[in-house]
Amino acid sequence: MKEKKIALVGNPNVGKSTLFNLLTGLRQKVGNYPGMTVEKKTGTFIYGDTKFNLIDLPGTYGIYPTSLDEQVVTDILNNPEHPNHPELAVVVGEPTNLKRSVFLFQQVRDSGIPALFVINMMDEAEKSGIEFDKEKLNQRLQANVIFTDARNGKGIEELKKALSSELEIHEMNYRIPKEFSQAISAIKELNPSLNDYRAWQYLAQNEIKNLPEEEKIQLNKTKSEHKIISRRLQVKETLQRYERIDEDLKDVLTRKEKRPASLTEKLDRIFIHPASGYLIFFGLLLLIFQAVFAWSAPFMDFIDEGFAWLSGSVGSILPEGPVNGLITDGIIAGIGGIVIFIPQIAILFLFISVMEESGYMSRVVYLMDRWLKPFGLSGKSAVPLMSGAACAIPAVMSARNIENDKERLITILVTPFITCSARLPIYVIIIGLIIPEQTFYGFNLQGIALFAMYVIGVLGALGSAWVLKKIIRSNFKSYLILELPTYKLPVWRNVLLTVWEKSSGFIFGAGKIILAISIILWVLGSFGFSEDFKNAEQIVSTQNPGLNGQSLENEVASYKLEHSILGNMGQVIEPVIEPLGYDWKMGIGLISSFAAREVFVGTMATVYSLGDTEDDLTIRERMGKEVNQITGKSAYNFATGASLLLFYAFAMQCMSTIAVVRKETDSWKWTFIQLAFMTGLAYIAALIAYQLLK
């Protein structure tokens, strides 16, 4: 079967993704361009005797990049050697902003890439009273323009047919100004394969990324010999192209004058109003938080119980022994720990994709930019930050929608500081231990403390964003130049595809790492080298002859954990955590809570021989009695408690977040920087708190 590489190119908000989803359906793959946070969407479909390999390039307005995402488009289109360089570009436009689309179409086609021009969203044309003279349009563009309406599938057959048909012969649209002909000749002498416009690109682009170093130097020499200032060429080209497009399209489009105020205008009077706009947005944020936090709970309980049942029944079928433990406590529990996030991810992305699809998300950027920009964040960062209060996993994933790469990276790096729901059980227990249950001017002291922990999380996120903004370099200036598209009803196929893609992407993308770490943690907690570990039952029953039944079992579990590899590791790290006021038993809890923060409570319950209890009061009572062997004071006094709270507020104690950050940044470097930064900050904060308070 023949294969053909096709790229979808287009301005933002022209329904390019809807078209992509319609063509490829579930046969699509979402990942990253190597080493970048830029999203790469590819897919395939078969039509006639050809298999089409589609790539959905990031939205762009032209081929002179002003962001990393646009840089990707330029690199792919301008470099015939690039693995994603298309044999055919499908440039998608929309009728209400036709000039911008034509502009991009002509740039792409002048670059020597065969290109089809598709005008999508034809329903919009009707709504805003725009009429086309299609014949004239074809003639002026020297193309066979295809009209589609991807929302309801109109025109898709024509498009598919056109993908394999011959294209019209056309002349170069852009006439390169005479004064540059010498410079163009010089470039073409060095690179005979270039057409005039590609040669112009060599002069006009700030950098041709794919050139080898010596050719870059040669190019820069040619540029300075001919006194070329790239930016001036870009401006010149853009102005000349628009002048010509104005001329060409003058009698192609007719617009009915004086249409009544559109629905979009009416909605915007409320949605981006300086008062009601913020009110509605914060209401929506609360609703999202509530949904991710509460609506997901029954599903998560169901998954939890389902996997507990599965692990129980598999455990009873298999013979006793380490293999049984590995399968039930290691693998099944590990997979359960991955699947448990799906309800939260699905619910959050249901909201986010509806916000994106409807056009509301651009309004969020407009409203929030002023407040988040000083911290190096995007207006869109508000959504990841807020949903981080439920869980950092879906929140980090939602940062992908941010356009600017630096703002996207910072958002990913700081979102885990926000107090997530997994920190809550730890906070509740420790606050219960160290803060008296009294009221202060009518406020519950423990409630104030819990609130303070949330504030600390927000301060941690914004503070480190501010620091990262100073450190992280970007080749692109930060700006806000954003179209606010008209409001539309979401295309449900797109919404469902997004939810599906995010959920499956998490399971298969981040799941591997989570499963690997949970198996390692299981091995660490279930095996030991020492004689103490091997003879745990015997030693415990000799030491405590009176014990039997459940209490004996709990005591043995505690003894085993203390003498497992994990227990040994707790003892090894004791000197490191001692200045924070912790003993090695808490060290065990710290290491094992890497699986998920809330595991700390369960681990401490096992360490203190309470078995599998999840009753807060029992655990709290037992923890209250625990005495630190080094200091001889209560193990959970005010100083250690405050220190633990701060440690859990800042530390990156969550392998699933690490896995998801790795997936989203496509970089171990940033993953480790985040891990080191957060854990370092946690250590210092806990150290200061303990040393001051003890």
Place this chain on the structure above:
Amino acid sequence: MWIEFVEMNEPVALYTLKTGQSGRILGFASDDVPMKLYELGLIPGSFVTLKKKLPFGGPVCIRILETSNLIALRKSEADSILIERFL
């Protein structure tokens, strides 16, 4: 594309417009405004109307004549676009 005006006004920054006021773009205050402004059609000669403004130096929304979508700009971008105000 160039239209003569009987009354010429001093160039002012787009940001100084009040909501509902219009003007014609004359040029840019600096040499390195993002190319994206040009690509969106915010080029000398275009007619723009300021549609929305957020308080505390927040962004503005403008509309280019004959286009349907609003364009949001930060104050710094709106400050760099020089226009001729219509009286």
